[in-house]
Amino acid sequence: MKKFWAVMVARNKEFLRDRASLGWNLFFPVLVLFGFSFISSGNQATFKVAVLGGVPTSADRAEFYDTHHVQFVAVGSLDEAMRKVGQHRFDMLIDPGESPRYWINSSSSKGYLVERVLWGSSPPGHYHKETVEGREIRYIDWLIPGLLSMNMTFSAMFGVGFVMVRYRKMGVLRRLKATPLSAFQFLSAQVASRLILIVGATVLVYVGSNLILHFQMVGSYFSLISIFLLGSVCMVSLGLLMAARTASEELAGGILNLVTMPMMFLSGVWFSLDGAPGWVRGIAQALPLTHINDAARAVMTDGASFAAVLPDVAVLAAMTMVFLALGAWTFRWE
Amino acid sequence: MPPILAVRHLTKDYPEVRAVDDLSLKVREGICFGLLGPNGAGKTTTVEIMEGVVEQTSGEVLYRDRPRDRAFKNEVGIQFQSTSLQDYLTVREVLELFGSFYPRNLPFDEVVSLCALGDFLDRDHRKLSGGQRQRVMLGLALVNDPALVFLDEPTTGLDPQARRNFWELVREIRRRGKTILLTTHYMEEAYELCDEIAIMDHGRLIAQGSPRDLLRRQFEGSVVSLPQEDLALPEDYPWPTYQRDGRIEIQTNDVNATLAQLLRDQVSLEHLTVKSRTLEDLFLELTGHELRA
Numbered sequence A: 001m002k003k004f005w006a007v008m009v010a011r012n013k014e015f016l017r018d019r020a021s022l023g024w025n026l027f028f029p030v031l032v033l034f035g036f037s038f039i040s041s042g043n044q045a046t047f048k049v050a051v052l053g054g055v056p057t058s059a060d061r062a063e064f065y066d067t068h069h070v071q072f073v074a075v076g077s078l079d080e081a082m083r084k085v086g087q088h089r090f091d092m093l094i095d096p097g098e099s100p101r102y103w104i105n106s107s108s109s110k111g112y113l114v115e116r117v118l119w120g121s122s123p124p125g126h127y128h129k130e131t132v133e134g135r136e137i138r139y140i141d142w143l144i145p146g147l148l149s150m151n152m153t154f155s156a157m158f159g160v161g162f163v164m165v166r167y168r169k170m171g172v173l174r175r176l177k178a179t180p181l182s183a184f185q186f187l188s189a190q191v192a193s194r195l196i197l198i199v200g201a202t203v204l205v206y207v208g209s210n211l212i213l214h215f216q217m218v219g220s221y222f223s224l225i226s227i228f229l230l231g232s233v234c235m236v237s238l239g240l241l242m243a244a245r246t247a248s249e250e251l252a253g254g255i256l257n258l259v260t261m262p263m264m265f266l267s268g269v270w271f272s273l274d275g276a277p278g279w280v281r282g283i284a285q286a287l288p289l290t291h292i293n294d295a296a297r298a299v300m301t302d303g304a305s306f307a308a309v310l311p312d313v314a315v316l317a318a319m320t321m322v323f324l325a326l327g328a329w330t331f332r333w334e
Numbered sequence B: 001m002p003p004i005l006a007v008r009h010l011t012k013d014y015p016e017v018r019a020v021d022d023l024s025l026k027v028r029e030g031i032c033f034g035l036l037g038p039n040g041a042g043k044t045t046t047v048e049i050m051e052g053v054v055e056q057t058s059g060e061v062l063y064r065d066r067p068r069d070r071a072f073k074n075e076v077g078i079q080f081q082s083t084s085l086q087d088y089l090t091v092r093e094v095l096e097l098f099g100s101f102y103p104r105n106l107p108f109d110e111v112v113s114l115c116a117l118g119d120f121l122d123r124d125h126r127k128l129s130g131g132q133r134q135r136v137m138l139g140l141a142l143v144n145d146p147a148l149v150f151l152d153e154p155t156t157g158l159d160p161q162a163r164r165n166f167w168e169l170v171r172e173i174r175r176r177g178k179t180i181l182l183t184t185h186y187m188e189e190a191y192e193l194c195d196e197i198a199i200m201d202h203g204r205l206i207a208q209g210s211p212r213d214l215l216r217r218q219f220e221g222s223v224v225s226l227p228q229e230d231l232a233l234p235e236d237y238p239w240p241t242y243q244r245d246g247r248i249e250i251q252t253n254d255v256n257a258t259l260a261q262l263l264r265d266q267v268s269l270e271h272l273t274v275k276s277r278t279l280e281d282l283f284l285e286l287t288g289h290e291l292r293a
Helices: A002-017 A019-039 A078-086 A109-120 A139-170 A172-177 A183-213 A221-242 A249-266 A278-285 A288-302 A310-330 B043-051 B091-099 B108-114 B130-142 B160-175 B187-193 B211-218 B255-264 B279-287
Strands: A047-052 A070-075 A092-095 A101-105 A128-132 B005-013 B018-027 B032-036 B058-063 B076-079 B148-152 B179-184 B196-201 B204-209 B222-227 B241-244 B247-252 B273-276
Touching (some): A002 A019, A002 B091, A047 A109, A070 A078, A139 A183, A139 A249, A139 A288, A183 A221, A221 A288, A221 A310, B018 B204, B043 B148, B076 B130, B160 B179, B160 B187, B179 B187, B196 B211, B196 B279, B211 B279, B241 B279, B247 B279
Parallel strands (some): A047 A070, A047 A092, B032 B196, B076 B148
Antiparallel strands (some): B005 B018, B005 B058, B222 B247, B222 B273, B241 B247
16 A cells, blocks of 8 residues: 555646646647537537428428428437527427427527527417426537546556556556555556546636636536546546557657547547447447536536446446456556 | 575566576575666576565575565565656655554664765655656655665666766665675676676676686686787687677786787787786676677
8 A cells, every 4th residue: 555655746746847748638628619609609500300200291291391491300309409599509399290399499599580580480379388498508518528538538548558668668557567665556556646647637728718617517416426536437448458568659659649649539529420430339338538518518518427327337337347457467667 | 694685596478488497595694686688687586586576487496595585575675677657746755655554663864864865855756857866766765764675677778977976775775784785787886896706607607706706717818809800810829819899808817918819810900908807808708798788
């Protein structure tokens, strides 16, 4: 325990004194976040209207469906669609059935405009109006869980993986191997140190940017923290596994990029994979970052309970076990 | 008293080369033992097998007559030829870190005064001179108050002054009753520090003994040296000769006879020198090539 503690403290000092990478760890996510908050504030002016069961195909369908600059999206679940109206992800929801109805969010300006268009293109009293309450989910709100978990991923993979390879190359590991320090003590200290730093950085970034951007957080902090903690352990384990053998920084850099790059694009950090082909979503399911994103986003924007995100949590836990076991098994000091 | 360390029939094969070839030797407790040889002789591989850092292909290593166990690492101190430490740590922090790995520590102040680290204790260990750095590495090898200290080419790359300072440290450690196993390719270093020397070449042991014994046993005599152009060597010269730095060196136990021969051959003695033999000459004789070749 004494050895574990000493190695962990040494690693923390090393990190905290490395101003450049410390700054980068905190600065990068904030930079991205604010960048996107400016970009997405100049919104594109298309409207999204959800149609239950899809747009009618009959020749005598309402003229409304031919409105330009409105994207009509077919939806199957009324509850799901109503929730999205509440989050401003749809500007309006129409049920064209026997007794036609529509829903808009009373706080949405775009909803108000689409409603005017609907009135102007259909007989008076044809639709029954309903309203949904809810706060808008901005792109920023949607992005923040992904951004935090992405930062976590980089910090874990490069902060553990890359450093381990550098230690091996420089002979740090060789020197430690000659002491009574065991591989397990050494590795667990690295993991613990990195976890502390990730948690610290994540909390700082979260609290700091929330002061200005006020993102949506409707779920429980307990669930969110649990997901992020497990996610960090999972990513650190993956970093250890990637760096278990090689002493070449170039090779390690390549391997780490090979693993992180697909996660950047396929784990739904920047955009939703809802409309992506099945095989892409299949690959995404094999990436740990997807599960961190999905679970964290469900908690933050939809207020999902811990039980609801349990499948993602279980997959993360299983992946962590596999990465840790393989990483410890393949680890070499030299 | 059993030897503190012994290896028997040690062999280490790498894919391309046999680095250590059936090496057996014993190190008595309390002495400074030197493993001497040119670069690539297998010295480092040998000590790293002894340290338990490298696995041998065959043969055994005994610590106090027994195979090494878990406690072995607590009782030895190691200074590697080239290793590094975690970045951004001060000398003090590095010493404390390594101290925490061992159940027993030499008191911190003693390590500091022994290795003369006081002037740069709070400096980042990466910002030290070569000599200071070697002293820190020596300090790390001593934090656990080891019985046996391995020093792998500790003075390579140091300037002469730093090297002499380092020798003084090694003598002090030796006076404290510790056993030192030192590798070097400096004859002078082995001669200055070691009670016993083993000379290695191509993975094999080629001679062993105290520096003076080795010299006496193999070289009662002198070296007569002449510029190469002054002497045309016949095939069957009565003494072994070597060419070095543009001179011919004749190794002889009878300087009178050799000079008489040279006079008979009407060789110019104008630039002739006679010197007593050194370990360098011993090495040349044993291996047929120069130490620093």
